[in-house]
Amino acid sequence: xxxxxxxxPSPTGYLHIGGARTALFNALYAAHHGGTYLVRIExxxxxxxxxxxxxxxxxxxxxxxxxxxxxxxxxxxxxxxxREAAVAMLDAGTAYRCYLTDEALDTIRTEARAEGKPVRSxxxxxxxxxxxxxxxxxxRLRMPDDGxxxxxxxVQGRVTVKNETLDDLVMLRSDGSPTYMLAVxxxxxxxxxxxxxxxxxxxxxxFRQHHIFAGLGWQPPxxxxxxxxxxPDGAKLSKRHGALGVDAYREMGFLSEAINNYLxxxxxxxxxxxxxxxxxxxxxxxxxxxxxSPARFDMDKLxxxxxxxxxxxxxxxxxxxxxxxxxxxxxxxxxxxxxxLAPLLAERAHTLDELRASAGWLxxxxxxxxxxxxxxxxxxxxxxxxxxxxxxxxxxxxAKIVSLDAFQSAFQEFLAExxxxxxxxxxxxxxxxxxxxxxxxxxxxxxxxxxAETVLRLEQICxxxxx
Numbered sequence: 001x002x003x004x005x006x007x008x009p010s011p012t013g014y015l016h017i018g019g020a021r022t023a024l025f026n027a028l029y030a031a032h033h034g035g036t037y038l039v040r041i042e043x044x045x046x047x048x049x050x051x052x053x054x055x056x057x058x059x060x061x062x063x064x065x066x067x068x069x070x071x072x073x074x075x076x077x078x079x080x081x082x083r084e085a086a087v088a089m090l091d092a093g094t095a096y097r098c099y100l101t102d103e104a105l106d107t108i109r110t111e112a113r114a115e116g117k118p119v120r121s122x123x124x125x126x127x128x129x130x131x132x133x134x135x136x137x138x139x140r141l142r143m144p145d146d147g148x149x150x151x152x153x154x155v156q157g158r159v160t161v162k163n164e165t166l167d168d169l170v171m172l173r174s175d176g177s178p179t180y181m182l183a184v185x186x187x188x189x190x191x192x193x194x195x196x197x198x199x200x201x202x203x204x205x206x207f208r209q210h211h212i213f214a215g216l217g218w219q220p221p222x223x224x225x226x227x228x229x230x231x232p233d234g235a236k237l238s239k240r241h242g243a244l245g246v247d248a249y250r251e252m253g254f255l256s257e258a259i260n261n262y263l264x265x266x267x268x269x270x271x272x273x274x275x276x277x278x279x280x281x282x283x284x285x286x287x288x289x290x291x292x293s294p295a296r297f298d299m300d301k302l303x304x305x306x307x308x309x310x311x312x313x314x315x316x317x318x319x320x321x322x323x324x325x326x327x328x329x330x331x332x333x334x335x336x337x338x339x340x341l342a343p344l345l346a347e348r349a350h351t352l353d354e355l356r357a358s359a360g361w362l363x364x365x366x367x368x369x370x371x372x373x374x375x376x377x378x379x380x381x382x383x384x385x386x387x388x389x390x391x392x393x394x395x396x397x398x399a400k401i402v403s404l405d406a407f408q409s410a411f412q413e414f415l416a417e418x419x420x421x422x423x424x425x426x427x428x429x430x431x432x433x434x435x436x437x438x439x440x441x442x443x444x445x446x447x448x449x450x451x452a453e454t455v456l457r458l459e460q461i462c463x464x465x466x467x
Contacts (some may be wrong), residue, residue, distance in 0.1 A: 041074050
């Protein structure tokens with residue numbers, strides 16, 4: 001049997017970080033078993049489903065590389081097929097027309113709950129005649145009165161529920177529209193879904209859907225119900241724990257590789273492996289590695305994972321990202337400076353946002369304005385040393401500035417000749433050239449900027465201080 005999995009979000013908002021994990025687990029499971037991973041947008045709730053939400057889900061899945069192996073299916077386009085299945089169940093006697101009014105249903109539901117019993121309509125009795133031919137009705141599943149329903153869950157193990165506790169759920173509303181329960185079953189069957197990994201908040205649904213499958217004479221897929229993601233405090237993940245939508249993490253400068261890596265490890269394990277690629281995850285992933293306890297979302301851990309993947313990006317990729325998020329037109333030389341220095345800046349950053357912020361001084365033609373900490377460093381004594389260094393650099397052979405090794409040697413000679421220590425000149429140079437204290441090695445900076453740009457920036461800072 002070829003494995004076919006699916007991710008089926010409802011388009012009522014953004015792609016939730018928990019939903020992204022569900023999509024990832026289904027994609028990895030299918031890939032591991034040489035199967036197919038599909039996406040279905042479950043838009044049967046027309047009142048809450050929006051085009052913007054559909055777009056947000058598609059955008060989020062595309063960013064994470066989880067779009068599906070085939071074009072996504074819109075559940076609403078299958079309504080005729082859903083109604084056809086309900087009619088087939090009516091014909092088979094596994095469903096029935098229920099003519100209860102809202103008031104009568106409320107009474108039955110209240111009495112049933114008080115007695116600890118499921119909702120059972122009197123119209124499930126074939127001898128119960130309808131009030132009249134023009135009275136609206138819903139179509140309900142005829143749930144067995146006794147026995148048990150057993151789910152051999154891929155994550156939770158063997159789970160059993162008594163049928164006498166299950167309601168005769170509605171499958172078609174009085175306007176002929178299908179409910180979620182019916183639509184899911186029909187779509188899973190028609191799409192050939194063999195395995196479903198989803199949140200354990202759907203476990204109760206599995207028992208009910210089992211009987212719809214049975215009522216249609218179909219084989220249900222194997223289910224695996226994953227514990228939900230909790231916040232650091234152990235409570236269900238919510239807005240108070242931070243961003244919930246995948247789009248927010250993208251905007252904060254997280255990488256899709258990092259999100260996938262972290263989410264995969266959030267509730268699944270492969271030994272002690274923490275950092276791994278999508279290809280490695282596809283090779284290793286299986287349901288037996290999914291834990292039965294809720295995983296706790298840890299932003300610090302995510303940032304650490306992201307820092308790892310940030311450092312895997314090429315210098316060209318880092319430069320392209322920084323330049324693409326620049327609001328002004330940087331000098332032509334900026335790209336070369338970024339290619340040389342962005343990997344060094346990435347060593348100190350956790351996100352693309354942090355990297356972009358730290359690279360601002362490489363997008364200036366000339367000296368950037370010093371920040372408060374840099375301003376303190378650039379006192380009169382420091383300016384005097386900078387002027388001395390400008391003279392040295394202006395007169396230095398250009399060949400000494402091109403190579404890092406050559407410049408480091410010349411720099412050390414300059415310090416020795418002037419009886420200076422690295423801190424005496426390094427800090428003022430960094431403050432003048434970058435406008436900040438936090439920057440890569442000063443020799444790396446000067447070699448990357450080149451002689452002309454370095455002299456220009458130092459002279460501008462010195463002249464500013466003199467004016």
